[in-house]
Amino acid sequence: MRSSDDADAITIEGLGKTYGKKEALAVVDLAIPRGTVHAVLGPNGAGKTTLVRILSTLLRPTRGQARVAGFDVVRQADDVRYRIGLLGQHAAVDEELSGRQNLDLFGRLYHLGARGAAQRANELLEQFGLADTGTKAIKKYSGGMRRRLDLAASLIMAPEILFLDEPTTGLDPRGRTDVWDSVRSLIGGGTTVLLTTQYLEEADQLADRVSVVDHGRIIADGTVDELKSSLGGDRVDVTVHEAGQLDTTADVVARAAAGPVTTDPDRRMASAPVQDRMAALSKIIRELNDAGIQAEDIALRRPTLDEVFLHLTGSEHHENNEREVTA
Amino acid sequence: MSNTTVLTSPAVPHPAPHTARSRTTRLVTDSVTMTRRGLLYWSRNPGPLVVALLFPVMMLVMFAYFLGGGMAVAGGGDYIEFLVPGMLALTMAFGLENTMIAVTQDVNRGVLDRFRSMPIAPSAILVGRSVIDMLHSVVGLLIMIGAGLLIGWRWHGPLAAALAAVGLLLLLRFAMLWVGIYLGLVVGKPEMVQAVQILVWPVAFLSSVFVSPTTMPAWMGTIAEWNPMSATAGAVRELFENPSWAASSWVTDNAVGVAALWPLALLVIFVPLAIRRFSALSR
Ligand SMILES: Nc1ncnc2c1ncn2[C@@H]1O[C@H](COP(=O)(O)OP(=O)(O)OP(=O)(O)O)[C@@H](O)[C@H]1O
Numbered sequence: 193m194r195s196s197d198d199a200d201a202i203t204i205e206g207l208g209k210t211y212g213k214k215e216a217l218a219v220v221d222l223a224i225p226r227g228t229v230h231a232v233l234g235p236n237g238a239g240k241t242t243l244v245r246i247l248s249t250l251l252r253p254t255r256g257q258a259r260v261a262g263f264d265v266v267r268q269a270d271d272v273r274y275r276i277g278l279l280g281q282h283a284a285v286d287e288e289l290s291g292r293q294n295l296d297l298f299g300r301l302y303h304l305g306a307r308g309a310a311q312r313a314n315e316l317l318e319q320f321g322l323a324d325t326g327t328k329a330i331k332k333y334s335g336g337m338r339r340r341l342d343l344a345a346s347l348i349m350a351p352e353i354l355f356l357d358e359p360t361t362g363l364d365p366r367g368r369t370d371v372w373d374s375v376r377s378l379i380g381g382g383t384t385v386l387l388t389t390q391y392l393e394e395a396d397q398l399a400d401r402v403s404v405v406d407h408g409r410i411i412a413d414g415t416v417d418e419l420k421s422s423l424g425g426d427r428v429d430v431t432v433h434e435a436g437q438l439d440t441t442a443d444v445v446a447r448a449a450a451g452p453v454t455t456d457p458d459r460r461m462a463s464a465p466v467q468d469r470m471a472a473l474s475k476i477i478r479e480l481n482d483a484g485i486q487a488e489d490i491a492l493r494r495p496t497l498d499e500v501f502l503h504l505t506g507s508e509h510h511e512n513n514e515r516e517v518t519a
Numbered sequence: 520m521s522n523t524t525v526l527t528s529p530a531v532p533h534p535a536p537h538t539a540r541s542r543t544t545r546l547v548t549d550s551v552t553m554t555r556r557g558l559l560y561w562s563r564n565p566g567p568l569v570v571a572l573l574f575p576v577m578m579l580v581m582f583a584y585f586l587g588g589g590m591a592v593a594g595g596g597d598y599i600e601f602l603v604p605g606m607l608a609l610t611m612a613f614g615l616e617n618t619m620i621a622v623t624q625d626v627n628r629g630v631l632d633r634f635r636s637m638p639i640a641p642s643a644i645l646v647g648r649s650v651i652d653m654l655h656s657v658v659g660l661l662i663m664i665g666a667g668l669l670i671g672w673r674w675h676g677p678l679a680a681a682l683a684a685v686g687l688l689l690l691l692r693f694a695m696l697w698v699g700i701y702l703g704l705v706v707g708k709p710e711m712v713q714a715v716q717i718l719v720w721p722v723a724f725l726s727s728v729f730v731s732p733t734t735m736p737a738w739m740g741t742i743a744e745w746n747p748m749s750a751t752a753g754a755v756r757e758l759f760e761n762p763s764w765a766a767s768s769w770v771t772d773n774a775v776g777v778a779a780l781w782p783l784a785l786l787v788i789f790v791p792l793a794i795r796r797f798s799a800l801s802r
């Protein structure tokens with residue numbers, strides 16, 4: 193029955209979706225090898241959810257085709273459904289019922305039988321640290337707990353392929369790391385994961401390869417490292433106390449930098465891309481010391497999604513996703 | 520949180536090859552599970568259920584005692600004996616609202632996406648809904664019959680005829696159920712349900728539930744006579760041997776047949792419409 197290349201868990205050819213006149217997905221071609229994690233990175237409205245919904249059989253494509261686990265998502269939807277797990281952008285659980293009741297119902301709907309479903313519900317509640325939630329309805333859960341239960345529900349069948357649509361949007365840092373940990377353990381087990389995100393850092397943390405999407409098209413594709421080095425890697429920002437020291441500082445930064453230095457006199461800041469983060473950082477600190485300059489702040493940071501888009505499309509994009517690692 | 524063994528658990532089930540199950544087996548199993556879900560909802564939150572069951576009783580009491588004193592049955596006879604079969608038909612028809620509300624809530628629940636991403640028989644979601652609503656209506660009908668008996672209504676015909684009357688009432692409810700599923704899918708948003716809730720009232724009064732259509736202006740009377748609710752009310756009055764409205768017409772002469780055909784016609788139209796509309800969720 194599996195006609196497509198067995199090495200690929202997901203193959204997408206010329207896939208598109210149009211709502212009325214609105215083209216949500218223009219043309220997407222993509223192949224995702226088994227056992228890998230692929231991130232789809234893009235801003236609001238890029239078409240991420242549309243792609244995930246087509247691949248998880250919730251939505252019919254307008255054109256093109258997609259195979260998941262070797263099965264066509266339209267014509268062999270049930271074969272696909274037995275092999276995938278879906279963590280949608282919004283919670284897909286019964287808010288009125290308890291966590292256990294939810295998992296139990298889902299297990300029955302996967303035809304595990306009453307005993308099998310109850311047993312699987314127990315295991316998953318245990319593994320996700322939700323065993324002591326008792327009969328509390330999910331609408332009374334915290335956001336993080338709800339997301340964990342949602343993830344547990346998508347793992348009932350230990351799926352070959354898992355779709356995660358913005359798995360950590362709206363979670364606090366603790367909830368975010370929890371979800372990342374769960375996803376990492378799945379990756380260890382050989383699951384193929386397609387995740388969408390608006391955070392470059394999330395793709396960096398989890399994914400082998402990244403497709404950057406915008407306006408329903410893939411505008412860049414590659415490993416996280418390739419993507420980052422095309423941007424010149426990380427950036428360093430050095431802020432000094434006195435504007436008069438900025439020129440010397442810029443020289444220091446230039447000697448450690450992997451690209452052009454930009455200075456911002458108002459913020460008394462010099463910044464530049466760097467290749468080897470730690471080496472560059474210590475070099476800058478050392479040379480500033482030698483020059484007798486006291487830095488107010490030295491920060492290493494990942495390129496932001498803004499910078500990715502600036503680089504790829506030449507257009508600024510509104511979301512701000514800056515995260516600082518203060519040295 | 521210890522989630523490092525998510526996939527290595529030995530009890531991890533393996534995808535059952537669904538081809539081994541016939542479509543019918545799956546539909547039955549999945550419908551049972553969806554019904555189970557409805558029962559869980561009731562057990563967790565019985566309030567709305569109780570209100571929905573008692574509302575028709577309140578209406579019956581209001582019409583019997585507040586208005587009943589001023590009512591005369593066109594063909595002669597006790598108004599309560601005339602009213603109760605009408606109220607039974609009305610209760611069944613108003614079940615439409617409960618179904619509609621439940622359906623709009625369901626399509627707006629995120630969980631529907633999960634159901635649809637699972638290898639279940641898609642119509643099981645609708646079948647589950649109809650089983651739950653029919654259970655609700657059977658209980659509701661028994662409560663209303665009990666309330667009717669308490670305020671002095673009796674059936675006079677043979678038991679078999681009385682059971683046939685109950686059958687016709689449930690048939691009407693079943694037809695309304697599918698009309699409700701369809702309308703629920705069409706309006707989509709719970710806020711829109713209110714509009715329909717208001718519209719059912721004129722439809723209810725434009726029938727033989729409360730008064731004889733002969734007391735209405737002629738054109739209204741004709742519409743009232745052909746109202747499916749009137750058909751069922753008339754047939755049920757005949758089967759219970761309760762007073763009916765006097766005038767003889769084609770509809771009143773064939774009351775039982777019309778009461779059986781009306782719901783069947785509605786089902787023929789609305790079951791396919793509802794299923795089509797439901798599968799259109801993936802467009
Ligand atoms: N049902 C629909 N009808 C019409 N347009 C839609 C529909 N669903 C999505 N769209 C449009 O299609 C485009 C892509 O939407 P999609 O939800 O896939 O984006 P996204 O990348 O997931 O965005 P977000 O980050 O906000 O979740 C958007 O412009 C959206 O407005």
Ligand SMILES: [Mg+2]
Nearest residue numbers: 240241242281
């Ligand atoms: Mg989205």
